[in-house]
Amino acid sequence: MATVPDGTLMQRAAAGLAVAVVDLLGGAYGRRVLLLVGAGDNGGDALWAGARLAARGACVEALLLSEHAREDGLAALRAAGGRATHDLADLADPDVVVDGIVGIGGRPGLRPDAVAALERFAGVPVVAVDVPSGVDVDTGEVDGPHVQADLTVTFGTHKVAHLVDPASTASGALHLVDIGLDLPDAAVEALQPADVRALLPRPGPAVQKYTRGVVGVRAGSGTYPGAALLAVAGAGAGLVGMVRYVGPEAVGDRVRAAHPEVVGEGRVQAWVVGPGGGDDAADMLAAARADDVPVVVDADALRHVEGTMPGCVLTPHAGELAGMLDVARGEVEARPLQHARAAARRWGCVVLLKGHHTLVADPSGRVRVTTTGVPWLATAGAGDVLAGLIGSLLAAGLEPFDAASVGSWLHGAAATEAADGGPLTASRVAVQIPRVVRETLTGLG
Missing domain, CATH: 3.40.50.10260 (YjeF N-terminal domain)
Structure with missing residues (x-):
């Protein structure tokens, strides 16, 4: 002091x-x-x-x-x-x-x-x-x-x-x-626009689509094809040079119809796995992990997390994390900071716990909290968009802790702009991401 x-x-x-x-x-x-x-x-x-x-x-x-x-x-x-x-x-x-x-x-x-x-x-x-x-x-x-x-x-x-x-x-x-205190290191951080601006990947003058990063998406099923579409929309918001989709053929046809720039299987720098994956989620996760690149593990794939998961980002909501930790959902909601840290230590990776204020924890105990966003963001498919967005940041070269926290911040900021004081859908959040990135990079956000 x-x-x-x-x-x-x-x-x-x-x-x-x-x-x-x-x-x-x-x-x-x-x-x-x-x-x-x-x-x-x-x-x-x-x-x-x-x-x-x-x-x-x-x-x-x-x-x-x-x-x-x-x-x-x-x-x-x-x-x-x-x-x-x-x-x-x-x-x-x-x-x-x-x-x-x-x-x-x-x-x-x-x-x-x-x-x-x-x-x-x-x-x-x-x-x-x-x-x-x-x-x-x-x-x-x-x-x-x-x-x-x-x-x-x-x-x-x-x-x-x-x-x-x-x-x-x-x-x-x-x-x-400000009363003139000498402050200790923060136990919990909250990114501000200048922090996000400093972390956001930017293409250099000599880049091409492969060096900007390639993200793969393994998601969707006959029951939940929309999850794949939304995850691809988040991944394809412009932060990487290419998005690959791997999944059921019928879902792939719908993905490419909505996003003609998306290509098929090949090398990637990061995977997004799980949204709408249903019974295929275990195989999706195993295939993605076999590539030895960072993986965003979301939705159905979270049920198949085992052992340590270095390089991964797990993205549960309170109910999913409760199931993973074998505790009551109310316990997670009452003590989210404690449980997010415990999960990060248990699986040896970054854990993003979704909520009113989303928490991003790494195994060292470091935590960032997302304060962007609006209650309207609690809508079907929003998590699929977030998973895709985080995957793109991983593929662009950010470390898992930074990718998860920057992705969560951008996702919340995009939702705030898309909502404009009223309701919104996940698709509108995805559409708004490039504008929020531009505003953040130019100092307008």
């Missing part, structure tokens, strides 16, 4: 918090602000921010949920015209509630007095200080009652709980305030 005079960081945090509250309310004068104050530094941040708001004409009250609230913050609040009480019944209805109950060192869950205060003012917008109280900051897990914030004002950097489900859904909108 940076060496600064005592209290400086709290003052910076309080200033940023107060500005965010004013922005949310559309002003300070005459607004009613309730601070829920615990014993930690988050409670101190709330009190000092409350003092700033009171000085600007807000009516600020603090409900003290601990006998050990910071005295300096209490004194500042009272000096600015605010008031503090331990009595919930003594409070007026506020325009906003500021959650300063517990900080990043707090354990999951909330005490009954905090729960009672939140229930009393249910429906009032809540601004959380640093993290929503009651969630597990380091894992993103939720165990018991917690704050459901409309806005979280955090300091220095985002925390795991802001990024990883299920706690990420409790944060609401995120507002980051």
